[in-house]
Amino acid sequence: TPDPRTHSYTKYNSWDKIQAWISSISSSNPDLISRQVIGNTYEGRPMNVLKIGKKSSSTKPSIFLDCGIHAREWISTAFCQWFVKEALSTYGSDSEMTGLLNQMDVYVLPVFNIDGYDFTHNSNRMWRKTRSRMSGSSCIGADPNRNWNAGWCTTGASSNPCSDTFCGSSPESEIEVKNVADFIRRNKSSIKAYLTIHSYSQLLLFPYSYTFQLAEHHSELMTVAEGASKALRSLYGTEYTSGPGAATIYPAAGGSDDWAYDLGVKYSYTFELRDTGRYGFLLPESQIKPTCEETMLAVKYITSHVQKNLY
């Protein structure tokens, strides 16, 4: 395995490079990282979740972070790698990170939709969905952010397998969604926050997207989102808009944040990273570093709120 120090955090890495990095970074940091395979993708690639935190004999409260639900949102995947690097390199020097990893664990799924991500590198850069086959249709894949059991396929989703927002044949029909949902259900009592990274639009969204109804914890979720957006903006002036998904971007059922929230994970957020459309999904590599740096501030703002408000 390659040395994790030679991994590039300012490039859009292929799945093969990310996979090699996952093994090398976890074996080089056994005190802070452990990894587990939560299942395989449709095409058989292993889905690794990294657990980052100081080892403890008892179960710690935790945060679940995923990147790359949508294949073409490459800045998202770059962010999870950046987060892991920052966590390891600032543990012991940055008091916020040290406190977080002492008290809590962060589960990181660096690439959710690995088959789709690989496809965007090798065949079609604009692919969004999974790569599953369905009998009766020659179209491939379902939208892994329309496939969760939260108002499934009722709004802002399509039942046409050829659509980019195809909700799948049933909730959790996509094995990647099922694997993650099973993991979160299994660890439900410890998981206090669910953070999912997408691009683009510069938004910090929270439930609900499947209905215009306000979430029970709407005002706290909004206050925390606004604090996080302000922290993000403090670095380079990047403006984010905060709000519930349905009213802030569009109604969309079957999303992961709504599902996690309804399961009982109060702090459930969807990030839409840079930019607002100039480059869109094709955000230049030169923007990886500033985007990840500013996003870290927002993520850390949320995690410290969670840490102070464990429930």
Ligand code: PAY
């Ligand atoms: O919570 O409402 C929500 C989900 C919003 C995202 C979704 O459609 O799943 C928004 C889009 C995304 O990141 O996939 C935004 C991008 C720009 C798109 O493809 O439209």
Ligand code: ZN
């Ligand atoms: Zn997305």
